[in-house]
Amino acid sequence: MKTLIYNTKEMDEAVWLEAAGRILAEGGLVAIPTETVYGLAANAMDETAAAKIYAAKGRPSDNPLIVHIADMAAMDGLVTELPETAVKLAEKFWPGPLTMILPKRPEVPYGTTGGLDTVAVRMPSHPVARKLIASSGICLAAPSANTSGRPSPTRAEHVYEDMNGKIDLILDDGPVGIGIESTIVDLSGEVPMILRPGYITKAMIEEVVGEVRVDPAILSENKDKNFRPKAPGMKYKHYAPKGELLIVSGDSKKVIEKITELASEKTAAGYRVGIIGTDETIGAYHIPENSRGEAAAVMSIGTRREEATISHNLYDILRRMDGAGVDYIYSESFAEGSRGQAVMNRLLKAAGHQRIDVG
Ligand code: TXA
Numbered sequence: 001m002k003t004l005i006y007n008t009k010e011m012d013e014a015v016w017l018e019a020a021g022r023i024l025a026e027g028g029l030v031a032i033p034t035e036t037v038y039g040l041a042a043n044a045m046d047e048t049a050a051a052k053i054y055a056a057k058g059r060p061s062d063n064p065l066i067v068h069i070a071d072m073a074a075m076d077g078l079v080t081e082l083p084e085t086a087v088k089l090a091e092k093f094w095p096g097p098l099t100m101i102l103p104k105r106p107e108v109p110y111g112t113t114g115g116l117d118t119v120a121v122r123m124p125s126h127p128v129a130r131k132l133i134a135s136s137g138i139c140l141a142a143p144s145a146n147t148s149g150r151p152s153p154t155r156a157e158h159v160y161e162d163m164n165g166k167i168d169l170i171l172d173d174g175p176v177g178i179g180i181e182s183t184i185v186d187l188s189g190e191v192p193m194i195l196r197p198g199y200i201t202k203a204m205i206e207e208v209v210g211e212v213r214v215d216p217a218i219l220s221e222n223k224d225k226n227f228r229p230k231a232p233g234m235k236y237k238h239y240a241p242k243g244e245l246l247i248v249s250g251d252s253k254k255v256i257e258k259i260t261e262l263a264s265e266k267t268a269a270g271y272r273v274g275i276i277g278t279d280e281t282i283g284a285y286h287i288p289e290n291s292r293g294e295a296a297a298v299m300s301i302g303t304r305r306e307e308a309t310i311s312h313n314l315y316d317i318l319r320r321m322d323g324a325g326v327d328y329i330y331s332e333s334f335a336e337g338s339r340g341q342a343v344m345n346r347l348l349k350a351a352g353h354q355r356i357d358v359g
């Protein structure tokens with residue numbers, strides 16, 4: 001299949017809206033920008049179309065998709081009940097990076113919900129996604145538009161890398177804003193429970209609905225035990241870069257020393273290494289070339305003075321490390337409070353939870 005790329009910033013809006021709407025109506029796949037990451041969209045109510053998403057991504061069939069809507073009226077066709085908590089959260093955070101899990105209506109195919117009786121719903125704020133859903137009148141099932149197990153795509157180029165030849169169309173709107181996936185909150189039980197941390201923090205949700213729990217399986221201290229995450233997708237080793245990633249945390253000066261030491265050892269052994277630092281620190285890494293004359297790939301993920309830059313660049317830097325062909329990656333650690341929790345959750349998964357603390 002030939003994958004078309006339409007640039008939504010340059011092209012006439014009516015043209016890309018019409019083309020994408022037609023592909024979706026015919027059961028095809030369109031990659032779309034959202035404010036979090038690029039999504040791989042198909043008609044959520046069409047089981048055959050949803051199945052194509054799984055095939056294109058190589059995604060396990062028990063991992064359910066998020067359904068994207070453009071207005072509250074669409075909820076009526078998706079969920080059997082709309083609790084007060086959902087209404088309040090929607091008023092506060094929609095459109096935006098929050099996904100809610102609610103009991104599904106029979107019309108929502110199990111092929112979309114991975115066999116579950118609940119459905120995940122999100123109203124994205126990105127204008128391209130919103131306009132497409134509104135003009136096509138189709139609720140869009142859309143997981144992140146990456147090959148299963150690779151970092152989520154934050155640029156159309158990332159989607160192209162993974163999906164060229166497998167999908168009908170990519171709507172290229174440039175880099176997305178937030179850079180990590182939405183917060184998922186399960187509202188199907190007594191107390192709302194966060195199944196995946198994201199840009200909307202626990203504290204922000206608590207302010208609106210009171211008590212909120214966090215799925216114990218997603219907390220890093222429970223990683224090695226037999227906790228089974230409630231969001232099926234959280235159990236897979238996600239976002240894995242090709243190089244082996246180790247996170248080093250602790251006092252900044254000691255972290256730089258430790259990373260320099262580890263990276264120099266691997267370099268001396270002939271490997272190519274990558275280092276993930278920040279604007280504040282990358283100048284401090286001096287790693288010799290390896291025996292093939294290859295320099296270490298030292299990259300800044302952003303600045304600690306602006307937490308948002310770190311989530312914005314996280315997946316791109318993991319893909320760039322792959323592009324550089326590094327064997328080992330050493331990353332600094334980032335703040336784990338509120339929003340930082342979402343970044344560290346993704347980074348720890350990418351590292352297969354390999355982390356050392358130098359105090
Ligand atoms: O920001 C986002 O949420 C992006 C953009 C494209 O909207 N989408 C995204 O989708 O991250 P995906 O498929 O990569 O992640 C969806 C997560 C998975 O971990 C899945 O297991 C979980 O949501 N999920 C979906 N439906 C669920 C349900 N009914 N119950 C529990 N978890 C569910």
Ligand code: MG
Binds near residue numbers: 143144152
């Ligand atoms: Mg994903």
